[in-house]
Amino acid sequence: MSIKFKLIKEAKELNSNARLGILKTEHSVIETPVFMPVGTQGTIKGILPKEIESLGFSIILSNAYHLFLRPGHELISKAGGLHRFMGWDKSILTDSGGFQVFSLGKINKINDEGVTFQSYIDGSRHFIGPKQAMEIQMDLGSDIAMVFDQCAPYPATRRETEIAAKRTFQWAKECQKHHFKKTQSLFGIVQGGIYPDLRKENAQQLIDLNFPGYALGGLSVGEPKPLMYEILDEISMILPKQKPKYLMGVGAPESILEAVSRGIDMFDCVLPTRNGRNGSLFTFKGKISITNSKFKKDLTPIDEKCQCYVCNNFTKAYLRHLYIANEMLAPILGTIHNLYFMNNLMIEIRFAIKENRFDSYKKKFLENYCN
RNA sequence: GGGGAGGUACCAAAGUGGCCAAAUGGAGCGGACUGUAGAUCCGUUGGCUGAACGCCUUCGAAGGUUCGAAUCCUUCCCUCCCCA
Numbered sequence: 394m395s396i397k398f399k400l401i402k403e404a405k406e407l408n409s410n411a412r413l414g415i416l417k418t419e420h421s422v423i424e425t426p427v428f429m430p431v432g433t434q435g436t437i438k439g440i441l442p443k444e445i446e447s448l449g450f451s452i453i454l455s456n457a458y459h460l461f462l463r464p465g466h467e468l469i470s471k472a473g474g475l476h477r478f479m480g481w482d483k484s485i486l487t488d489s490g491g492f493q494v495f496s497l498g499k500i501n502k503i504n505d506e507g508v509t510f511q512s513y514i515d516g517s518r519h520f521i522g523p524k525q526a527m528e529i530q531m532d533l534g535s536d537i538a539m540v541f542d543q544c545a546p547y548p549a550t551r552r553e554t555e556i557a558a559k560r561t562f563q564w565a566k567e568c569q570k571h572h573f574k575k576t577q578s579l580f581g582i583v584q585g586g587i588y589p590d591l592r593k594e595n596a597q598q599l600i601d602l603n604f605p606g607y608a609l610g611g612l613s614v615g616e617p618k619p620l621m622y623e624i625l626d627e628i629s630m631i632l633p634k635q636k637p638k639y640l641m642g643v644g645a646p647e648s649i650l651e652a653v654s655r656g657i658d659m660f661d662c663v664l665p666t667r668n669g670r671n672g673s674l675f676t677f678k679g680k681i682s683i684t685n686s687k688f689k690k691d692l693t694p695i696d697e698k699c700q701c702y703v704c705n706n707f708t709k710a711y712l713r714h715l716y717i718a719n720e721m722l723a724p725i726l727g728t729i730h731n732l733y734f735m736n737n738l739m740i741e742i743r744f745a746i747k748e749n750r751f752d753s754y755k756k757k758f759l760e761n762y763c764n
Numbered sequence: 765g766g767g768g769a770g771g772u773a774c775c776a777a778a779g780u781g782g783c784c785a786a787a788u789g790g791a792g793c794g795g796a797c798u799g800u801a802g803a804u805c806c807g808u809u810g811g812c813u814g815a816a817c818g819c820c821u822u823c824g825a826a827g828g829u830u831c832g833a834a835u836c837c838u839u840c841c842c843u844c845c846c847c848a
Contacts, residue, residue, distance in 0.1 A: 670802080
């Protein structure tokens with residue numbers, strides 16, 4: 394089956410366009426708003442698939458670009474698809490590689506057919522265009538595939554941004570043409586940088602192509618946060634109400650709250666996992682750097698209110714010791730805690746929307762988190 | 765007792781007349797991280813000052829040579845290795 398999205402509830406509050414939904418795929422039922430942990434190379438670094446599941450996640454993100462370069466999508470196809478290859482039987486969303494092609498390594502040539510680039514691994518030359526991006530993702534067998542898009546950097550001139558948006562639209566059409574896997578749904582990606590009119594035009598064109606879901610790309614790439622929120626204000630509401638809206642690459646708890654408030658349903662970000670590995674741990678009072686010397690003798694958990702395995706069993710002093718000593722358990726535990734925090738945040742968000750108190754929840758959270 | 769090597773910043777270790785407040789590691793301290801080239805990266809670590817500039821005190825100790833010494837000389841203290 395392709396995905397099914399059902400809008401359950403729209404907030405009936407002032408200052409909030411938050412919404413609740415149910416997203417069904419071949420592999421799982423997902424309540425939205427949802428946060429998807431990132432497992433670029435077919436693994437969420439440092440944590441077992443069964444652990445991801447027990448933390449409450451039923452969809453993760455992986456990446457066509459990386460898996461194409463290594464180990465190759467043909468192999469994964471032979472292995473029975475990415476789900477089986479990586480031992481994860483819930484949902485997977487794959488990014489097309491558009492973002493990676495433009496943000497990594499060396500680009501040799503871009504034209505309307507696609508991009509010739511050099512592998513960051515060995516410098517070898519490769520070509521990916523909309524057709525290839527579809528082939529790769531169909532081989533991977535993800536539940537949701539993304540169109541191959543061109544992500545303009547920040548800052549970028551209006552002209553550059555416009556070219557990228559136009560090409561993204563052209564490629565979106567090509568992707569549709571080459572996508573024919575019934576069990577996989579293909580989402581469109583809206584580009585247009587920080588230019589509202591370009592965004593709107595691009596969004597409208599993509600809406601006409603009737604994708605089952607829409608992503609906002611090219612945000613959170615370095616622009617000031619208020620600017621990102623402005624764009625969300627402008628674009629989120631013109632996207633079809635009955636379809637999931639996905640803000641790619643976001644992330645930070647405060648950004649998620651602001652985006653949910655603007656009607657976004659799906660998020661993915663490396664932040665909780667990467668920060669977890671690097672000793673930056675989320676708490677409801679903000680991030681802490683667990684390696685700070687002030688935690689050396691702190692025999693309390695990371696977050697008194699947290700019910701995660703890490704907080705139930707270990708002290709800050711112990712965790713700090715593991716990080717300082719470079720023990721491999723350190724990034725593992727940091728990842729578990731941060732992912733638990735994110736999932737818990739999403740649960741609280743959904744509950745607050747359900748009870749028509751999302752806006753006050755958001756304010757209270759931000760008050761604690763940002764001070 | 766004989767022969768040899770050596771003492772440099774928190775640790776290890778370069779430097780052997782001026783470009784040295786002193787390379788480089790490690791350790792410490794701080795920061796960053798947003799569709800993952802990341803168990804990574806950046807900054808900082810003698811004192812004073814607000815990262816500059818500057819000034820002050822440093823290369824085992826004390827004296828000396830020199831315009832100038834971590835670097836040369838003298839004496840002393842200490843450590844290590846080999847042979848008896």
